[in-house]
Amino acid sequence: MNNQHAMPDADLERGAFSSFMDLKEAAEHGDIRTLLAAIPDMQGRLKGKRLAALPLLDEIDADANAPVAEACAYILATNINMDPLAGFDLTGWADGFRDIRARADWSTLRLLPYLPHTAVVLCDAVYADTAPVAIAPRQMLRAQLERLAELGYVPQVGLESEFLLYNRDGEPVMPHNMDYALDHPPHLSDFFRHLEDALFDAGIRVLAVKTEGQRGQIEVTFPYGPALEACDSYVLYKQTVKHLAVRHGMLASFMAAPATGVGSGLHAHLSLLREGEPAFATTSPRDLPTEAMRHSIAGLLAAMPHLALLYAPYPNSYKRYGAYSFAPKYMNWGIDNRGCAIRVTGHGQGTHLENRLPGADTNPYLGIAATIASIAYGLRDKPNLPPVSLGDAYTDQTSPSVPWDLSAALASFASSSLANDLFGQDVVRHYTRAAEAELAEHRRMVTDIERELLDRA
Incomplete structure (x- = not known):
């Protein structure tokens, strides 16, 4: 070494x-x-x-x-x-x-x-x-954990992170799709070993590291644990990735859509414990979701149009969503279906939900706070559960679409009585202002596409 x-x-x-x-x-x-x-x-x-x-x-x-x-x-x-x-x-x-x-x-x-x-x-x-400070992300998550605890539930969260690695020249570190590959080039294997050792020595446990389907894309999967601890570990992991990438002559990007047709997610796997027992557990893969899971899915889908801003906070975030992207196009749910926004996955005691809406640019505290707030809403108010999405989730036009851009998500969040009920007016005003600032900056900037037309104007 x-x-x-x-x-x-x-x-x-x-x-x-x-x-x-x-x-x-x-x-x-x-x-x-x-x-x-x-x-x-x-x-x-x-x-x-x-x-x-x-x-x-x-x-x-x-x-x-x-x-x-x-x-x-x-x-x-x-x-x-x-x-x-x-x-x-x-x-x-x-x-x-x-x-x-x-x-x-x-x-x-x-x-x-x-x-x-x-x-x-x-x-x-x-x-x-x-x-x-109520609008601080860590405090926002803690408040939602307390609300869920009042209903008798404790969440367990496992995060699944994707990011892109680039060389100094701005090119992805892998020349082609190396999804599930184990024959990584030496410079990439060296980076993985350094990262795995650094995380282990810092007490941050990792389940798996793999290369993904896009050039230069990496996925890191974390074990289940308490929600706040999962987010705390994640922000330290992200800083570690960025630091070590520079040491290895690389750049790590957690943009949701770092290039056209490329998307990186921060998938949130979540289950609930009630009196120490898994509330989503089934005895057979053919079993229907438990009552607690059904209410949780219903709450997630009912609140999702109102809280998309917390999952996708930037203009770039919305360029990840689209048909056949492995990111959702519609706000739907399915059984082991990676095209859905909410995926029921696992089996037996390990049956759980995966929220696939958050992107790599999601603040984990905000994304998990939104997820838990939505689940608590479902358990408390019991909104109707939409039909399960069968087959191709990208053709499920009966479900609401994911917002096309940040302005649409902002309009829904800012005017939402549900968002105010779940997070309070102070939080809604604060993150509304943050999104307005991001949009104003984005609209002011001249894009590369426009600059390509310099000689034609």
């Missing part, structure tokens, strides 16, 4: 931190010198500060729940380019872009094996009075 891939702190077992005191002991011994305090932002990226570990830990020793850092609130009120924007209730020029606090969730503490002497902790955004 190349030295740059080796664990920088040989005396530490990666991913072994279990408490604030573990971290402090490692800092006192000099094993950990830097702590990344990270707030997941609206786009699912990690924003925060590199903190000197020992001085910080000495300062907050008496109160491990104290905020560990401050940050400009605009990190939760901006676009993908990090432009300061007006029009958000959270902050803006009217209050001079005030600060929010980062309160560490020490249960998320992990070592980062690819950065020497460095650990990371995910933080919740709070106000000066320590009240949570």
